[in-house]
């Protein structure tokens with residue numbers, strides 16, 4: 608029995624022709640565009656943690672969102688697996704704002720900046736964008752090199 612997984616959230620707010628990403632300004636994944644998310648705190652559900660991180664990181668309040676995927680990330684030399692629960696944000700309220708953590712920006716679905724994102728995103732974003740549910744396991748060496756990648760599409764909604 609190794610170290611328990613670190614449970615994290617990742618929220619991708621998607622409209623018909625565009626997706627909301629944030630440029631990470633500090634911490635894990637800095638200088639990459641990503642969805643909004645982070646740690647799940649004691650006493651909150653994973654979904655509550657997802658909603659909280661969106662509010663903290665870009666000022667929007669999710670009113671409709673759904674868990675659509677889960678990817679376990681292993682980093683060579685680190686015993687703790689990152690268990691990332693991925694949500695699609697469908698409806699939200701509030702005013703989009705830049706925070707200390709994230710600079711938000713909308714991207715057309717045919718102009719997603721994969722060259723400035725985590726390298727695995729290019730593999731699972733297409734599954735996410737066609738509305739399927741998915742699960743995966745991805746092994747990294749450092750933050751740029753993928754050693755193993757296994758993704759399974761679970762259902763097409």
Ligand SMILES: Nc1nc(SCCc2ccccc2)c2[nH]cnc2n1
Nearest residue numbers: 615616617635641644645680725727
């Ligand atoms: N898209 C994506 N995201 C992450 S971490 C997401 C979860 C997180 C963690 C810490 C702060 C905020 C959000 C990744 N790791 C390795 N590949 C990856 N791809």
